[in-house]
Amino acid sequence: MSLSICPWKYGKRWVYSITYDEALADLHRFAIPMHKEYRIPGHVEVVVGQLGEIRKIGNSSFNGFRHMNADELRDLLARGWGVGNHSWSHEIITPETVDREIGQAKMVLEEALGEAIILYCSPGDNTNMADHVLEACRRYGYLGAMSLTDALNLPVDELFWINRTALHDHYYPPFYSAFDPYRNIRQAQELQGWLIDYCHCPLERAIHPNKDCSEAQLRQRLETVLTEGGDAVWCAMPEEALSYHLMRRHARIEIVALGNGKVGDDNDEMESGASGDDDDDARRYRIALPELPVQVPYRSLTLEVGVPAAWCRDPRVTVDGQEQSAEALRPGVLRVTTLVKDGTEVEVRESPRP
Numbered sequence: 001m002s003l004s005i006c007p008w009k010y011g012k013r014w015v016y017s018i019t020y021d022e023a024l025a026d027l028h029r030f031a032i033p034m035h036k037e038y039r040i041p042g043h044v045e046v047v048v049g050q051l052g053e054i055r056k057i058g059n060s061s062f063n064g065f066r067h068m069n070a071d072e073l074r075d076l077l078a079r080g081w082g083v084g085n086h087s088w089s090h091e092i093i094t095p096e097t098v099d100r101e102i103g104q105a106k107m108v109l110e111e112a113l114g115e116a117i118i119l120y121c122s123p124g125d126n127t128n129m130a131d132h133v134l135e136a137c138r139r140y141g142y143l144g145a146m147s148l149t150d151a152l153n154l155p156v157d158e159l160f161w162i163n164r165t166a167l168h169d170h171y172y173p174p175f176y177s178a179f180d181p182y183r184n185i186r187q188a189q190e191l192q193g194w195l196i197d198y199c200h201c202p203l204e205r206a207i208h209p210n211k212d213c214s215e216a217q218l219r220q221r222l223e224t225v226l227t228e229g230g231d232a233v234w235c236a237m238p239e240e241a242l243s244y245h246l247m248r249r250h251a252r253i254e255i256v257a258l259g260n261g262k263v264g265d266d267n268d269e270m271e272s273g274a275s276g277d278d279d280d281d282a283r284r285y286r287i288a289l290p291e292l293p294v295q296v297p298y299r300s301l302t303l304e305v306g307v308p309a310a311w312c313r314d315p316r317v318t319v320d321g322q323e324q325s326a327e328a329l330r331p332g333v334l335r336v337t338t339l340v341k342d343g344t345e346v347e348v349r350e351s352p353r354p
């Protein structure tokens with residue numbers, strides 16, 4: 001008879017996100033329509049110093065393509081996508097330039113979009129995950145930093161080194177590889193991982209085979225995620241998954257009442273309150289969220305609570321005085337996903353019958 005918080009929202013087994021670095025306008029050719037078709041949200045990483053401009057960065061393979069402008073990025077936000085800061089210049093960030101690359105870039109992007117930017121994404125390679133960069137990310141109020149390390153993210157992981165899976169046609173020598181639409185999925189299922197794909201702008205052919213995939217490969221990947229994931233995968237934009245992760249890690253559950261004062265007695269069938277309306281039979285919990293960062297944008301938690309068998313008929317859970325329908329997940333276990341604030345009270349009892 002306890003209240004617990006699921007590792008991921010809706011009790012899903014694993015999480016899938018995908019990110020498109022550089023936020024190129026040509027994402028509209030294949031990627032964005034494909035996301036619309038599969039109803040999976042995406043995420044773009046913006047080089048803020050070249051917002052809306054034709055790309056001109058060193059000898060980047062993507063030079064000549066146009067970065068999305070503020071209107072186009074706001075359109076993506078309206079479609080349920082997320083936007084992160086991919087630095088101001090896409091160059092190596094030094095202690096001298098860190099305020100512009102991390103701080104000013106965040107401010108300019110937030111003003112252009114009218115949206116809080118809570119994710120930083122390292123440009124180039126993991127050089128830009130240096131200590132002085134991550135320190136600046138914390139100081140400027142980001143909630144996470146994405147790297148180029150090919151690994152999953154686990155429910156217990158820290159968020160200032162988020163891993164991403166390179167969704168590329170093939171890898172650089174000497175680690176030659178072939179495109180694998182199943183990459184890291186099995187492990188995500190096993191370890192309850194959060195898998196974040198990373199590519200740039202899939203077109204008929206990968207613009208650079210070591211940095212991108214083709215549109216056909218992207219389609220194959222999204223279809224594989226959906227068929228392998230079934231009802232067990234939560235397809236979420238990174239900000240939502242990150243928010244859930246922070247909510248779960250900050251939540252503290254206090255027991256307020258366990259019904260009839262018989263703490264821990266699972267066999268109490270409520271003889272004293274046959275209607276089920278007796279307040280003494282309700283079980284109440286309070287969820288505290290001490291030190292939850294104020295920037296967390298999405299504040300739901302998925303809760304599971306153990307109850308007597310009789311309470312699983314037409315189950316209702318009351319959250320801060322509002323009745324919510326719950327699902328009977330297993331015998332004696334109810335599950336509910338609900339918005340939670342600091343001090344939220346959750347009450348469970350047998351549903352009254354008409």
Ligand SMILES: [Zn+2]
Pocket residue numbers: 021022086090122123124
């Ligand atoms: Zn980049």
